Each structure stands twice: as C-alpha cells, then as structure tokens.
Amino acid sequence: MATAGPPIKETQAVVRLWNEWFRRADDAELADGLIKIREAGIDPFEAVFATGVRRFEKSGEYVTDGALGIVPWLRSNCKLSGGAAAERVGVARQLEHLPETQKAFAHGEVGYQHVAVMARTAEHIGVAAVRKAEASLLKAAETMDPGLFTGVAKNFEHRVDAEAALAEANCAYERRYLHVSEPSDGLVRLDGLLDVEGGAILRSALDARMLPGKDDDRTPGQRRADALVDLCRRKTGDGTGSPPHLIIRASVETLMGAAGAPAGELEAGGSVPAETVRRLACDAALTRITGRGELDAEISHASRNIPPPTRRAVAARDRRCVAGSCDRPPQWTDVHHLQHWTRGGPTKLPNLVLLCRRHHRMVHEGGWDLRRGEQGRWDLVPPVRLVAAHARSA
Numbered sequence: 001m002a003t004a005g006p007p008i009k010e011t012q013a014v015v016r017l018w019n020e021w022f023r024r025a026d027d028a029e030l031a032d033g034l035i036k037i038r039e040a041g042i043d044p045f046e047a048v049f050a051t052g053v054r055r056f057e058k059s060g061e062y063v064t065d066g067a068l069g070i071v072p073w074l075r076s077n078c079k080l081s082g083g084a085a086a087e088r089v090g091v092a093r094q095l096e097h098l099p100e101t102q103k104a105f106a107h108g109e110v111g112y113q114h115v116a117v118m119a120r121t122a123e124h125i126g127v128a129a130v131r132k133a134e135a136s137l138l139k140a141a142e143t144m145d146p147g148l149f150t151g152v153a154k155n156f157e158h159r160v161d162a163e164a165a166l167a168e169a170n171c172a173y174e175r176r177y178l179h180v181s182e183p184s185d186g187l188v189r190l191d192g193l194l195d196v197e198g199g200a201i202l203r204s205a206l207d208a209r210m211l212p213g214k215d216d217d218r219t220p221g222q223r224r225a226d227a228l229v230d231l232c233r234r235k236t237g238d239g240t241g242s243p244p245h246l247i248i249r250a251s252v253e254t255l256m257g258a259a260g261a262p263a264g265e266l267e268a269g270g271s272v273p274a275e276t277v278r279r280l281a282c283d284a285a286l287t288r289i290t291g292r293g294e295l296d297a298e299i300s301h302a303s304r305n306i307p308p309p310t311r312r313a314v315a316a317r318d319r320r321c322v323a324g325s326c327d328r329p330p331q332w333t334d335v336h337h338l339q340h341w342t343r344g345g346p347t348k349l350p351n352l353v354l355l356c357r358r359h360h361r362m363v364h365e366g367g368w369d370l371r372r373g374e375q376g377r378w379d380l381v382p383p384v385r386l387v388a389a390h391a392r393s394a
Helices: 008-024 027-059 061-065 070-077 082-095 099-106 112-125 127-132 134-143 146-160 162-174 196-207 220-233 252-256 274-282 292-296 308-318 357-364 384-393
Strands: 177-180 190-193 264-266 333-337 352-356 369-372 378-381
Touching: 008 027, 027 061, 027 070, 027 082, 027 099, 027 112, 061 070, 070 082, 082 099, 082 112, 099 112, 099 134, 112 127, 112 134, 112 146, 112 162, 127 134, 134 146, 146 162, 196 220, 308 333, 308 352, 333 357, 352 357, 357 378
Parallel strands: none
Antiparallel strands: 177 190, 333 352, 369 378
16 A cells, blocks of 8 residues: 655745744844754654664665665765765664664754764664663763763763773774875865874864964964964974974075065975065074983983973984884884883883884784883784784684
C-alpha cells in the first residue's frame, strides 16, 4: 500500500511563517525567536532527519541511485559535506540505542551538537557505558554549550576507559597537518588541523599577543594573524633556538631604493617590494651565545619547568634530538626527563635529554622506551604490544 508523500507543503508553510515573523518582529522579540526556532524547529527537525537516515540506511535503497554507501548518497542529495554527512550517520546509528537522548533531542531540550558529542562518546567507549550515565550527561548538556559539554564527555570517556581515550587522542593527533600555499596575489593561505594540545598551545600563545592597543582598528582576525607572524619572528626565549631567517635575494639598487630596481625575491617563494627589503635590512643581525659558564648552570631539585640555563646546557651537550638517527635541531625539541619529575626525577643534566616532539610523544603517549646507545645517542624500544603485533603478522 503506497503511503502519502512527505509533507512538503506544510513544511514550506512553516518556513514562510517563521520568515514573515522575523521580518515583522520587534527588536526585543528577536532573541526569543532565535531560541524558539532552534528548540521547536531546527533541532527537532534534525532529530527527525536522524530517524529518516537510520531507516534509509537499513533499507539499502540508496544503492538504487548508484551510491556506494549512505554517506556518499547524503553528500550528493542532501547538500552536505563528507564530514557533515558522516557525522549525521553516526548520530542516527547511536540514537537508536540512546532513547533518553533521542527524546530530549526531539523535544529541543538539547541541540544537535550536544547529541553529536553523545554519539561520538558512544562510538569511542561503547553505547552501554553511555546509557548507564545518560541521565547525568543529558543534565550537563542542558546547561552547557557544546564546547563545554565536549570537555565533560571527554572526561567521562577517560574515567570509563583511559586506554581508549588515549588511543582516540592519538588518532586525532595523527590527523594534524598544516598547509601553507604558494604566494598568490600578494597573499599566502594557511589551512590545517591541530590536536587539542597543539591547539591550546597556539591559542594561548596568540591570545597573549593579540590584545588591541590604543586606537587599534584591526579586526580580531587581523590581530590573530599579526600575533602568529610575531611569534615566528621572535626568539623562543630559551636561549637555544634562533629566530627564523628570511633569505632574500636583492640587488644593491633595491637596497638603495633606486628607481626601476627589481623587487626582492624570497628564497621560500614569492617577492616583496623594495621598501620591505629595506625594512628587514634595518635589523638584520647574527646573535651568538658565548661563555662556558652557562653550561654549568642547573638546578638540583625536581621541577616541571626547565630553566633557560639548564636548557642551554642540554642543547649544548646533545646538539639535536637524541632518539636514534633523528637530526632535529634544539629549537625543534623538548627537554625530556628520563625519570619523570613526578616520580622524583631531578632536573639535572644526567636526567635530561633532547627529544623532538614526535619522539617525545612516542615515549610518553606511545609507550616506547629509551635505551642508551653509543656516542650519546639513545635507541627507541617499541612497547610490548607492538612487538607482539609484529610477531603475529610475520
């Protein structure tokens, strides 16, 4: 028996009503209208959409359109990006097993982004664990914005299964990337992803440098961009790294500001005006660290911070990341406690080595060990689980 078609006209009528209301509403009413359209309209519609996606996936009807899966079908037919389509499929699958969440979602008590967080949590640690704490998690979601609620959910994941939480964090870390485009029309485009730790470090560093000054008419985005460039121009402050060097090819005529002189050419690509070349040439200098006494400065008690003199001493001794054949220079490394300071390890030279961030993560998050090798180098020893997995695949 054929069913009636979807209530398209009724839905379009509701959209027209809301559109007309927003056009005619008093300014004082707009805030309440925005809240109500989310609670009574958009989020409940997302809940209904999830139900439809779940049934459609189970039916397998998407193959009649030649789609290889439900996500490609949603991308092609529902005007969604791949990420947005995959997220909605994940929500639809998990809501079937989270009845209280589905009910709150349908009634507009929680928003779509809250539900997406709940669904990801269920994917990471299992729906059974989420169902046990569903009521308390929903109570938190009703009083928090999705960003804060994500923190609650991550903390819950860690309490339930710390190893799974670590594995998920490591997967997120593997997705990191940064793309810097070639110059085009005088601009360079940045695009990328950072893990939570990297994002927090970047945000903290930028926030400290992007406060508006007096009569500062820059937009927040412009202040953030200037802060990022400023960070890259400054020395790290630990005494071991050098500021970034810009290699510019320029003629004497360019430096003199002669008429008809060519622009300066950046070795990394692109060109800069002659006046920019002259500005950079105003403060071009070579800074050196001298004095053997600096190598003797260190502290003997446990500390979470490496004092600059101690950092310089470690850098002077190790010269680079000590892991295997890694050749990352000091400015790209962390100082690692062989015996962690939380376990009584002293912040003294014999207990400290340079590790690049990749190897530092392998030792901590990845469970790798360091074994002293020859000529001041250290061998990386894989964790037992990797050795066992390799043996099984051999």
